[in-house]
Amino acid sequence: MDDRAGWRPVARARTYELVIDRIEEQIVSGQLGVGDRLPPERDLAQMLGVSRAAVREAFRALEAQGVLRMAVGTGPDSGTTVAALPSQALTRLLRLHVALANFPMADVVRARIMLERESARNAAQRATEAELEELRELLDEMDAPDCDRERFNDLDTRFHVAIAEAGGNRLVADMTIAIRESLRRPLLAAFDDLGDGWFPIADDLRHDHRLIHQALLARDAADAEAQVERHIRSFYRSAWLQDLG
Amino acid sequence: MDDRAGWRPVARARTYELVIDRIEEQIVSGQLGVGDRLPPERDLAQMLGVSRAAVREAFRALEAQGVLRMAVGTGPDSGTTVAALPSQALTRLLRLHVALANFPMADVVRARIMLERESARNAAQRATEAELEELRELLDEMDAPDCDRERFNDLDTRFHVAIAEAGGNRLVADMTIAIRESLRRPLLAAFDDLGDGWFPIADDLRHDHRLIHQALLARDAADAEAQVERHIRSFYRSAWLQDLG
Numbered sequence: 001m002d003d004r005a006g007w008r009p010v011a012r013a014r015t016y017e018l019v020i021d022r023i024e025e026q027i028v029s030g031q032l033g034v035g036d037r038l039p040p041e042r043d044l045a046q047m048l049g050v051s052r053a054a055v056r057e058a059f060r061a062l063e064a065q066g067v068l069r070m071a072v073g074t075g076p077d078s079g080t081t082v083a084a085l086p087s088q089a090l091t092r093l094l095r096l097h098v099a100l101a102n103f104p105m106a107d108v109v110r111a112r113i114m115l116e117r118e119s120a121r122n123a124a125q126r127a128t129e130a131e132l133e134e135l136r137e138l139l140d141e142m143d144a145p146d147c148d149r150e151r152f153n154d155l156d157t158r159f160h161v162a163i164a165e166a167g168g169n170r171l172v173a174d175m176t177i178a179i180r181e182s183l184r185r186p187l188l189a190a191f192d193d194l195g196d197g198w199f200p201i202a203d204d205l206r207h208d209h210r211l212i213h214q215a216l217l218a219r220d221a222a223d224a225e226a227q228v229e230r231h232i233r234s235f236y237r238s239a240w241l242q243d244l245g
Numbered sequence: 246m247d248d249r250a251g252w253r254p255v256a257r258a259r260t261y262e263l264v265i266d267r268i269e270e271q272i273v274s275g276q277l278g279v280g281d282r283l284p285p286e287r288d289l290a291q292m293l294g295v296s297r298a299a300v301r302e303a304f305r306a307l308e309a310q311g312v313l314r315m316a317v318g319t320g321p322d323s324g325t326t327v328a329a330l331p332s333q334a335l336t337r338l339l340r341l342h343v344a345l346a347n348f349p350m351a352d353v354v355r356a357r358i359m360l361e362r363e364s365a366r367n368a369a370q371r372a373t374e375a376e377l378e379e380l381r382e383l384l385d386e387m388d389a390p391d392c393d394r395e396r397f398n399d400l401d402t403r404f405h406v407a408i409a410e411a412g413g414n415r416l417v418a419d420m421t422i423a424i425r426e427s428l429r430r431p432l433l434a435a436f437d438d439l440g441d442g443w444f445p446i447a448d449d450l451r452h453d454h455r456l457i458h459q460a461l462l463a464r465d466a467a468d469a470e471a472q473v474e475r476h477i478r479s480f481y482r483s484a485w486l487q488d489l490g
Contacts, residue, residue, distance in 0.1 A: 024341060099273045
């Protein structure tokens, strides 16, 4: 009998992951804020009792996530500093999450309804005239006869993102954008799958968008919320998901 | 005059970031799914025309985000495979996002109200008897005379997180948890700042929690939503933020 049968190494975190944990703790506790400089690799390695390589790997991983900014040289901007996490980092991770099917599509759509109702309500109260005009221009572009499905999808994404931005709550906008962006490819695939069934559905979508826009112009928050929810539900029901509960 | 005045290196992505982009593209387009194996470092480096070091750094960065799983050895599980991104990765990023992005606290609280209304509505419809009982136990623990502010805050976090989990929408729950967790430390600081004013407020919080629990037990989704919103608003109004709009 093999003495090692049934034995395998204990799952343990790699050293660089422990370094990441320490850095994140400092950020979440408020000890480290945007623009603050981290100790040099050599010093941090000594403070944490790990190798310089582990610190370097942790820095690289956090840089790839947009948490740290690493600049070479000796000027005032050199060294490793805490970056203002770009919204893009969240968008990117959420998109990967949805792509790896961690969430049932119906859950994603329900989250989308919740977020976009909030954005629409805020936008009805706070959108500037310029923002309302921008929304109108997007809808006009979607009416162009040469607007194919891919272009339509891009404009559609921009329409929903612009409402989120106009709502003025940065956190809600970032989450709305991340979820709408994560749906860009699956939506385009759904548009393509519809074949000629696409044309009447595109007309419905255009009509829905005009109703949302009118509610925003009228500064009618309740109507804007209701129109957004109706729009999202009716599209998924007709094109894709039967059961949204 | 210095010939180099005004000139600085063009901002360009590092090579390993380009490798990350390629891998993410493959995932988002559906070419690579959970469990799929990536080519060995050496082969991928050749295919992409980059150094092995750049591929290794990209693998490490994606491993730290939970996107890839790297296993050494020669068995069937060895090599670099696409992982099912753990929800934890999203929670973690959202928590960092809230800590770093300096979202105005009022925006975070409004996002919290939106998310927890949705969670409460879902939980009223779907919570199991065991989940409802767990909520009751948390409330009983919060009533204990020796429950200090830190313990109260932990139990309070667990109460709100448990409602999100009971709601059954994984994406909404992850966002709710991330935001509630990101508030754990600032809330504790707010509790401490209240001095003796803490005691009547803690009583209000306990009372609010019981009302939420009763609405869930009664399977009254509308009441559960309303009670959660009232609870969150009244706490921030009395303890912290005057103006939630």
